[in-house]
Amino acid sequence: MPKIPGLVKGLGVTFKTMLKPAVTVQYPYEKEEPAPRARGVIALKEDNCTVCMLCARSCPDWCIYIEGHKEKAPPRRPGGKPRTVSALDRFDIDYSLCMYCGICVEVCPFEALFWSPEYEYSEPRLADLLHDKERLGEWMETVPDFEPYEAGSTAKVLKVPR
Amino acid sequence: MTAIVLSYWQQTGIKVGLTLLLIPVGALILGWTFLLKMMSHMQSRLGPMDAGPHGVLQLVADGVKFIQKEDIFPDRADRRVFALAPFVILMSTFLLYLVVPVGPDLVAEDFSTGIFFALAVSSLSVIGILMAGWASANKYSLMGGVRAAGQLIAYELPLVLAVVGVVIQAQSLNLSDIVRAQANGEIFGISFLGNPFVITQIVGFLVFLAAVQAELTQTPFDMPVAESEIVGGYQVEYTGFRFLAFFMGEFGTAFAFAGIAATLFLGGWAVPGVDPDSNVMNVLGPIALFVKVMFVSFLIFWFRFTYPRFREDQLQKFAWTILIPISLVNILVTMVLKVAF
């Protein structure tokens, strides 16, 4: 069987590709679904935050700004001492600095930060990329549930607090 | 129906006007079909879809964009030569369009040496490229221009030699006569298809296609504009409407050469089964020629988007040691067979 010269085979490849449908996804008319674990935006569950500042300290870019104050809460049992609890005043993430590494989400001991695959939040003004507490709380609705793991895994599936 | 008699200047005005209009139209059609859509689908993507349905107006938008740009001259460039170079190329394109017959009565100038004139005039573009390369005062342009000079002059020869076989068979240099010879001829007694020279001159057709690819500086012969090495070669300092002139020159010349290839080898405006001298061919002819032009352009651009490019010494070797001997042998065989039969 004589060898087909490579030049002709190459023409065949491009011709066949021309006849197959294109793979382009015409954004913004059609959109692809990102994976559930995709690191799109960080959501904050404000009730869980105890202002421990671990996330702000561990951010490589120092893009999390936290301010809080201590308040007196009623004692747990009647006749006890009043407790001090921390209250969150300000929790801003500057997405113009954030490098989407996820150290803050991982390091939080109280499950207050979650990843969401939302990515369409570009702004015409740079200052609008600073998401404050309320906006970060709104992202909680887009956080997907944690997926089950592959066979052979011993990790437990955590729950997202809603 | 009485014939309308126009004065010489009115006739010339209409011919020049229509031809000048045909250059951008031809460039647009080729550009959209092959550069924007065929190339995209060969690369598994869609190409422009926004400007007009399926991006048909994209090139128009590009044209408007180019025209409204600032006319920049590099500081050390030779201004007059730099300014004229793209229009020298456009001028040779325009002269090419004049001789291609589109119907039995539709040809701008029916020279008795039509194909000779076409080939002579197409080599004028070398001057334009050299002017652009030298006057840009840029080492990349210089290299591109020098490469182009060598390549284009080397590939003139296979271009001409491939046509000689056709001329021997048709026994005329006039393009309309060549079309009629193909329409009225017969292959071993079968006459309904005519005698398109692509069957007997298949070698000449392939050599002509390769030489056209080189004359248009398309990959695999696009060393003068090797985009990944000398970043645009002789075109690198051009922007705005002068770059548009280069672009239209390139695609307009592709359209014209495809027209010449269709006329020489595929039967031109003749349609098998229809009498070539009837009046209906004045309407059917352009359509038939257009279809054949699109087919030849498809071949040219298919090669362009598939192959990597040659180095110049390999390019020259290909022309001088492969294409020219093959076309010379082709002429010899054609001569012998023409006399024998």
Place this chain on the structure above:
Amino acid sequence: MTAITDRQKLAYANAQAADGRVNVEIETDEGMTLNMGPQHPATHGTLRIVAKLDGEQVISCEPIMGYMHRGYEKLVEVRTYPQINTLVNRIDWLGSFANEVPFILASEKLMDIEAPPRAQWIRTVLFEMSRLANVSLFLGDMALQLGALTPAFFAFRDREHVLNQIEAATGGRFHPNFDRIGGLKDDLPKGWIADTKKAMQKMRTFCDEIEDLIMGNEIFEARCRGVGVIPGEIAQLYGMTGSNLRASGVDWDLRRDQPVGLAWNEVDWKVWTHPDGDSFARYWVRLQETREATKIIDQLLDGLPAGPVMAKVPRIIKVPAGEAWVSTENPLGEMGYYVVSKGDLGPFRVKIRSASFNNIHIVPWVMRGVYVPDVITILASLYFILGDIDR
């Protein structure tokens, strides 16, 4: 007509002087200087090549790097280990998981911790996937440098499958940031193994397509065979590593010869070498390695052991004092980290040995007497990433 200003006179004198310089360059033996500057379609990033030409032949050629220097070794002096892990993703940004691995392994060596087997196997899978992402881009990109526009798009199209799989597991397509000291951040999601096997099948189809479209192409062979021949001894003298070394006939692969805490010796695979040492050999070796990587991943996924993905490590990581060097066979070559720790939250000093920095130093030697188009072919076949050269 206004008087000629001083500025115009200066401009005229400068223009005459520049013309004079060019004339001197063209006339004398020193050669015309062609500056393929930091912005050029052929250099993979901001590399500057200053070539002295005699017509179209190169007399001498000098690469000038540093346009992308980001100061990694200084940056990591003030960061903790998890933060450094994020940063080093960005050294070789195409195969980014592969950058994390030697650093994590060096830190684990200092802490005397070994990751559990499941973590090691998944690390190897992701390492090979980053090799796929990196080298498949090369297969399309070298053809693009040579003038064929189409294979580059095929490469990007089929690489998407690998990137989608990396995203499904780690959350990031380009910067996974998934490796941790002691194991991995998380386990694989359900269905990942089946999807990855399908992606591997698509990569194999891509390799076949590239072989038909490019490697069998006579024009490609004419451009690449015999161009940029680097003999094996010279390659070793210059410290070249990776596929470039194997294409010069030297049978050296760190995955087999210096096994670190990853799972390559658990599967059956082959090291590809080519005796020629020219640009075609480098392309060929990388194509075979891409196919081999798909086979390695398939075997690893079939035999993935069950278990945890993280060893017992304290929450705040303080690496004990000491020094450790670990190098691995990254997609671009041998990449290594020399970590010096003083017992703090972050290292005292990290020296990053990146593959492309050593690979590119062969350029002045190999470019003597080649043509200008061959400069592009050789640069494309050596395959470096500027982030890897400049760090």
